[in-house]
Structures are given as C-alpha cells and as structure tokens.
Amino acid sequence: MASLLPSSVRRLIDAFASLPGIGPKSAQRLTFTLLKGKQDDLDQFASTLTELKRGTTFCAICHNIAEQDPCVICTDTSRDLSQVCVVEEVLDVIAIESTGAFKGRYHVLGGVISPIDNVGPEDLSINALERRVTESAGQIKELILAMNPSLEGEATALYLTKLFEPVELRLTRLARGLPTGGDLEYADHMTLIQALEGRRELKRA
C-alpha cells in the first residue's frame, strides 16, 4: 500500500517509475537504496540532474551530442570524410565507436520514421543530411545506413534510399545474420532467412 509511505518517498518512486525500463518494484528498490544513503549523495545526484544539459550541445554537422560544436569526431581531421554512418540515436554512435572498426563520420537522425508515434521525416535530421551530402560536393561517397533492424528502422532506410536515389552516392546497410555467440537453434525465422540470403562463399565450386 503506497499510501503507507511518506509523500516524499512516493514522489521519488513515481519519478523513477516514469523512466523507461523501470517498473514500480525497481523504482521502490532504487528509492529505498537512496533513502539509506547520505544526504550528500542525494544532493550530488540532484545537481548532476540539473546540470545535465549545461555544457551540452548538439553538433551542427552530425547532430551528435557534444561538449563543443562541431563535435570531436567532426573536427578530427584524421577521420575518413568519404564515409558517413547514419544512425538513429547518440547511443548508436557510442556503440559503433567502441568497436573501433569505423573511421568515418556519423550522422544522428534523432529517431526513426514512425507514423504510429507521429514521427515523420521532417522530425528527423534528414534535411540536414541531404544538405550535408550536397554541400560536401562529392566528398561524401558512401552513406552506411545503420538503423536498427526493426520495422521503423527498415522504413527509414527505405526512405533514405529513395531520397538519395538521384545522387551519385554509395548506399549500404549493416549486414544481417546470426549474432556472434548466438544459437542457430534459437534464431528467429527472419534472422535465419537473412543469414542464408547473405551467406559468404568460403570456396568456389
């Protein structure tokens, strides 16, 4: 019975529970952990929250979140200017950067086209991407469409493919197939079909 709890405790539980992926039970647990801690820690956490957006900006080139505009990636002259990896979110940039396998630049769309959620192409940084490609005057040679393998991700990739059809530009998408460490037995149909379709030749006949 939540009404047994002091209102200040209930408010924090509600605040946590309003965040994605935190259910009411987890929200309770988090709140009681903090309640056992020191007031100093609470104040520190609070100031971290209020300060979150301060000293934070969006890079005008790639729309990534950054401390300065343009961001460290876009100002890094050692990076390959010919490749732009188009991703949905900032977290995707971090995921790809952490592999160390990509040396080009990024473009963060800020979401995917999703009619259900009322998100159209105009809500994303697609216009900016188009401008970026045009203004590069041929320097950008490839767009890697690295959307999530979801329905909305596919739709967004399709939209971009059509949009850039008249432009002389290589368009690629990330490979589909079995994930490393995955189990063929437990793979879903779509993954198996795409793993078969995208099979690599080991030896010619």
Add this chain to the structure above:
Amino acid sequence: MASLLPSSVRRLIDAFASLPGIGPKSAQRLTFTLLKGKQDDLDQFASTLTELKRGTTFCAICHNIAEQDPCVICTDTSRDLSQVCVVEEVLDVIAIESTGAFKGRYHVLGGVISPIDNVGPEDLSINALERRVTESAGQIKELILAMNPSLEGEATALYLTKLFEPVELRLTRLARGLPTGGDLEYADHMTLIQALEGRRELKRA
C-alpha cells in the same frame, strides 16, 4: 567510447549506474531519455531527490519509515497488538500490507545478519525488538519471523529463535512451498522438499 560524451552526461550515467540493478547500458538509456526531456523535468526530479529525506522519519516503535513518529500502523488502535511481524526491510511491510491479510503490527530489522557483509545483530533493530517485547509485558504474544527464504534470512530467524527461547512467546515463520502459479516441474529441490514436508492434510486416513 564514453570519453566521446560530454562530462555532464557521463556524470549522470555514472550516478545511475551506481544504483543497484542498473547496468551501464540502462544508465545510458535513462540519461538519454532525460536529455531529450525538458529542463523543468530535470529540476523537478532533482528537487524530489534532495527532498527525499525531509519530512521522513523512522518510527521509534517499529523502525518503519514514516511521516510521523510513531507511524500510522503503530498508532492505529484497531490493529491487533498481540502479533508482530518481523521483516527485513520497509518494502516487506508494504508487500504484506498490500495483501490485507495481516492485522497486527510490524518490526523492521533494517537488514539481516550477514557476516560476509559485516552485518551483525547489533547493526539491526534486534535490541529494540527485545525491549519492545519486554516492555509490552505479555501483550505481544506472537512474533511472525517473515525474513526472506535466503541463507541470511534463515540465520537471522535462527538467531531470533534462540534469543527469545527463554521468553514466553509464540514464534512462527512464513510457510514454504510452491508459489501460486508456479510450476512443479520447474521448482527447485529445496522448494519441493519444503512443499512435501509442509504438506497439508486434505482427508484423514
């Protein structure tokens, strides 16, 4: 690569990740959700955090968290004074209260005896429980030991059983067995053994 992120963003990710049950990926997700939101929401969340402990106290009788001391349960004269349900944490009080099946009072230990975590009986509200029983002058007739069915919970229950051995007092513990909706096929050995041991007679021979 976390170093790509502005330091204010990294700080909030770290703050979230220091909470129990929140891994680095969830911490990132939570932070970026908040980053997309309004500054007002951040300020609100922050003030909820700093205000958490204000207007919050511990009930001197049952050690439950409360807005006033003694708490609403301990001051509720309609409740059965003869039964005290001894629980580990405040959240356990909420869990039992939400069933509506218990009309006695509570005693919150504030944890369990756990030598590994350096928690001894003196770190819990066990002295206070002893005093409470003595001072009730026979009014408390039963202690329901409602610790979690864990090693530490068992150890704590055992300690309390020995402690109250000389006192004229009924000691009970919560029943063990198959959880409702559980599957016998998937039950662990200990649960099955305890379900067999604690079996109820439906018809006498």
